[in-house]
Amino acid sequence: MRQPHEPVIPRAAEAAAAAGARAAAASADPGAARAAVGNRLDPWLAAYAERTRSMTTSEIRALFSVANRPEVVSLAGGMPYLPALPLEVIGGIAQRLVAERGAVALQYGSGQGEEVLREQIVQVMTAQGIHASPEDVVVTTGSQQALDLVARVFLDPGDVVVAEAPSYVGALNVFRSYQADVVHVAMDAEGLQPQALEETLTALAAAGRRAKFLYTVPNHHNPAGVTLSAARRPQVLEVARRHGVLVLEDDPYALLGFDGDPLPALRSLDADGVVHLGSFSKTFAPGFRVGWAVAPHAVREKLVMAAEASVLCPTSFGQLAIAEYLSTYDWRGQVKVFRELYRERRDATLQALATHLPEARWTHPEGGFYVWVTLPEGLDATAMLPRAVTARVAYVPGTAFYADDSGRRHLRLSYCFPTPERIVEGVRRLAGVVQSELET
Numbered sequence: 192m193r194q195p196h197e198p199v200i201p202r203a204a205e206a207a208a209a210a211g212a213r214a215a216a217a218s219a220d221p222g223a224a225r226a227a228v229g230n231r232l233d234p235w236l237a238a239y240a241e242r243t244r245s246m247t248t249s250e251i252r253a254l255f256s257v258a259n260r261p262e263v264v265s266l267a268g269g270m271p272y273l274p275a276l277p278l279e280v281i282g283g284i285a286q287r288l289v290a291e292r293g294a295v296a297l298q299y300g301s302g303q304g305e306e307v308l309r310e311q312i313v314q315v316m317t318a319q320g321i322h323a324s325p326e327d328v329v330v331t332t333g334s335q336q337a338l339d340l341v342a343r344v345f346l347d348p349g350d351v352v353v354a355e356a357p358s359y360v361g362a363l364n365v366f367r368s369y370q371a372d373v374v375h376v377a378m379d380a381e382g383l384q385p386q387a388l389e390e391t392l393t394a395l396a397a398a399g400r401r402a403k404f405l406y407t408v409p410n411h412h413n414p415a416g417v418t419l420s421a422a423r424r425p426q427v428l429e430v431a432r433r434h435g436v437l438v439l440e441d442d443p444y445a446l447l448g449f450d451g452d453p454l455p456a457l458r459s460l461d462a463d464g465v466v467h468l469g470s471f472s473k474t475f476a477p478g479f480r481v482g483w484a485v486a487p488h489a490v491r492e493k494l495v496m497a498a499e500a501s502v503l504c505p506t507s508f509g510q511l512a513i514a515e516y517l518s519t520y521d522w523r524g525q526v527k528v529f530r531e532l533y534r535e536r537r538d539a540t541l542q543a544l545a546t547h548l549p550e551a552r553w554t555h556p557e558g559g560f561y562v563w564v565t566l567p568e569g570l571d572a573t574a575m576l577p578r579a580v581t582a583r584v585a586y587v588p589g590t591a592f593y594a595d596d597s598g599r600r601h602l603r604l605s606y607c608f609p610t611p612e613r614i615v616e617g618v619r620r621l622a623g624v625v626q627s628e629l630e631t
């Protein structure tokens with residue numbers, strides 16, 4: 192199996208093909224020029240923009256093709272457990288929406304998003320102490336698009352983004368595609384370390400560089416499975432404020448905590464210095480592709496313009512369906528169903544790790560979907576992956592979550608989708624692979 196980090200076409204070959212192509216493109220024969228723009232695999236190789244250099248096949252994509260086979264226990268993808276959703280209720284909403292309000296639900300809408308949904312998003316966020324008005328909210332095509340919009344609005348090639356070590360792979364891919372340099376900051380069991388953030392920002396300033404923003408997932412971190420403690424929240428904000436760095440708070444898991452109420456969002460502590468992102472993907476259904484951003488006024492204006500350039504408007508149908516679901520169904524009860532389900536799976540994962548893999552270390556998530564595992568010294572989770580898949584278990588190697596090549600000793604396990612029995616079997620298989628690595 193090809194190693195996940197290996198580009199489809201080796202860089203040197205790519206560069207040589209591009210150089211030849213440019214030379215031929217200057218010649219008089221347009222047909223010859225086109226034939227020589229790339230190579231046999233891709234005739235347009237030399238035509239691509241610089242930013243596509245980072246767009247190589249990701250671990251996750253390579254994995255999904257094998258991990259989806261039924262015999263493989265996939266602890267890789269972070270897919271919500273949708274069999275727990277009230278599908279007949281959602282079906283009824285969709286049907287009524289088309290029959291009664293089809294002319295609106297199937298039409299273009301506002302670039303900022305439907306007001307009726309923005310009003311409800313404001314209510315959803317009160318659980319985290321966020322006081323916003325519907326005017327402050329921009330509805331996006333999942334929070335993934337919000338990440339793209341923030342990057343589009345703030346990042347020029349060579350700009351610095353400061354992000355936790357490790358960080359959500361989908362965000363790293365966005366920052367890379369805008370040719371930003373990601374500088375990682377250490378975390379521990381209490382999340383991002385304010386002191387490490389201070390040192391990083393000071394070192395950047397000494398080198399004449401300033402981070403455009405701090406990217407952070409404060410609750411039930413993907414992939415680290417830790418939560419930024421209440422004590423650290425104001426400290427992180429204070430450091431960012433002092434260095435003049437915007438905070439990008441990516442927060443799709445806030446309502447999926449297993450114990451007690453969510454901690455106050457960073458946005459609730461600093462409305463001027465934080466762009467807060469939320470999503471219905473984990474608390475409801477990712478297939479609707481509805482998320483949101485709450486941003487300071489001027490930033491929000493830019494985000495709306497960037498969104499209009501990108502998609503004109505978010506899904507009218509999806510927004511109205513979610514608005515109807517939130518106002519007519521006990522959605523908080525449904526989130527509780529998800530929480531109980533994921534808590535049981537988290538427990539199964541931690542218990543199985545303690546039983547079968549005592550030589551490893553792992554985080555203790557208080558919510559969300561993920562456990563971050565540190566393998567014994569000398570093991571390499573990226574190199575081990577093909578052997579794990581052969582042993583019918585899949586995970587995401589730690590290297591996916593770093594902008595540099597670190598993370599080799601780590602891997603991410605997702606416990607959200609498989610049943611507790613499958614999780615135990617998956618961890619047992621993983622332990623078998625680790626054992627044979629240790630013996631060779």
Ligand code: PMP
Pocket residue numbers: 269332333334335336359361408413441442443469470471472477481482
């Ligand atoms: N941020 C984080 C931390 C995530 O884990 C995910 C999904 N895996 C997203 C953003 C994107 O979610 P969506 O676009 O479905 O809202």
